[in-house]
Amino acid sequence: xxxxxxxxKHLVMGMTNKKSLKCEQHMGHRAMYWxxxxxxxxxxxxxxxxxxxxxxxxxxxxxxxPECPNSSLLNLHLHALQPEDSALYLCASGTPGGxxxxxxxxxxxxxx
Amino acid sequence: AQSVTQPDIHITVSExxxxxxxxxxxxxxxxxxxWYVQSPGQxxxxxxxxxxxxxxxxxxxxxEAEFKRSQSSFNLRKPSVHWSDAAEYFCAVVSLTGANxxxxxxxxxxxxxx
Numbered sequence: 001x002x003x004x005x006x007x008x009k010h011l012v013m014g015m016t017n018k019k020s021l022k023c024e025q026h027m028g029h030r031a032m033y034w035x036x037x038x039x040x041x042x043x044x045x046x047x048x049x050x051x052x053x054x055x056x057x058x059x060x061x062x063x064x065x066p067e068c069p070n071s072s073l074l075n076l077h078l079h080a081l082q083p084e085d086s087a088l089y090l091c092a093s094g095t096p097g098g099x100x101x102x103x104x105x106x107x108x109x110x111x112x
Numbered sequence: 113a114q115s116v117t118q119p120d121i122h123i124t125v126s127e128x129x130x131x132x133x134x135x136x137x138x139x140x141x142x143x144x145x146x147w148y149v150q151s152p153g154q155x156x157x158x159x160x161x162x163x164x165x166x167x168x169x170x171x172x173x174x175x176e177a178e179f180k181r182s183q184s185s186f187n188l189r190k191p192s193v194h195w196s197d198a199a200e201y202f203c204a205v206v207s208l209t210g211a212n213x214x215x216x217x218x219x220x221x222x223x224x225x226x
Binding site for chain 2: 006043088101103106
């Protein structure tokens with residue numbers, strides 16, 4: 001299995017809602033990543049988990065809370081988001097050196 | 113600090129024509145370089161990578177790239193473009209210091225006309 005899957009594909013949420021994005025991979029990768037991508041921009045790194053431990057938090061606001069329950073799963077918990085948080089959220093997995101990363105299809109998030 | 117620059121924001125080519133997308137890097141040592149492609153609303157797909165060795169690397173979908181240290185470049189090429197190649201193309205470099213993260217260029221949007 002060479003896929004990274006993400007659910008849901010689309011999510012619309014209000015600023016007071018709590019929701020979660022999910023990511024799964026079965027390639028045996030021990031590093032997993034969350035990126036945020038605004039329209040017509042490159043992906044921006046948010047979080048890195050290496051061996052199920054958070055290794056990088058790129059100064060992301062606390063309204064985004066990552067979780068890595070096991071080596072195959074990565075969640076992003078969302079709470080009290082702002083409209084400017086609307087974006088494509090991409091999950092990736094790879095080797096803990098980050099040399100190759102394999103991306104999921106993304107979740108299109110709209111905050112109203 | 114490491115970085116990649118993609119000078120062309122948007123390129124238009126005719127179907128069947130050749131393609132070259134430019135990427136320049138700034139890095140002190142031998143960089144680890146990648147090209148990714150992103151179709152609208154989709155995730156990124158790895159086209160090819162360069163770590164070391166042969167400077168001409170072959171990728172998927174008929175793409176190739178050449179690493180030129182003297183020019184600090186890693187340009188992506190395809191001899192004959194298909195309409196399905198229309199997408200956004202990102203060059204990326206891995207930082208080998210600290211967290212070993214991917215740094216992406218700003219992307220080049222490819223339009224293919226019939």
